[in-house]
Amino acid sequence: MSNTMLTADAPVARTRPDFTHVSDVMLYDIARHTASLLIAELIARADAATDESDQEQWEARLRLVDEQVSALNPDDRAGLIAQNEAWDDESHALRDRA
Template sequence: MSQTAPVAPSTDSVRAWYDQALVEDAMVYDITREAATVLSSLLLTRMSEATDDGAREHWAARRRLVKQQTKALDPADRAGLIAQQQAWVHEAQALTDLPLT
């Protein structure tokens, strides 16, 4: 089984790309959850690498928020899923110094 999720190209509307690619709601939900998992792992790494308690707590609090947001995802809210997924992708990209799409 592949762990690869489709990567949306830089377009005016990510939602339009998902619709054109005929990505089903269940897959959008899975892609969004994967984005949360990736971001959570990056935040955990930052937390582990922190050199003081304040920095550790900052990254731990951010990770807790991602977990809360993940639990609150509505599988029936396609637009909300896409918006949250893109926010998490951009944050992960910023944490890894990758160019934003």
């Protein structure tokens, strides 16, 4: 799992899903889906940027998320859960900040 730097403040505490009875394959799919939601938000932010500096910031974050998705290890259950939570937190923080 790669280090994640949030582009927004972390949201207030939320109830975390219980992945106890979720297969590793489904967990991998969930993480990829969460990444796609974040990617959509980052693309929207880049498109809405009012200056080149802001646009470059969002595009850089988008590239990092793409790299993180490529680096997901489907055999690392704890890593998938941690990365999914980080992406989910960032996605919620960005939407809450909008």
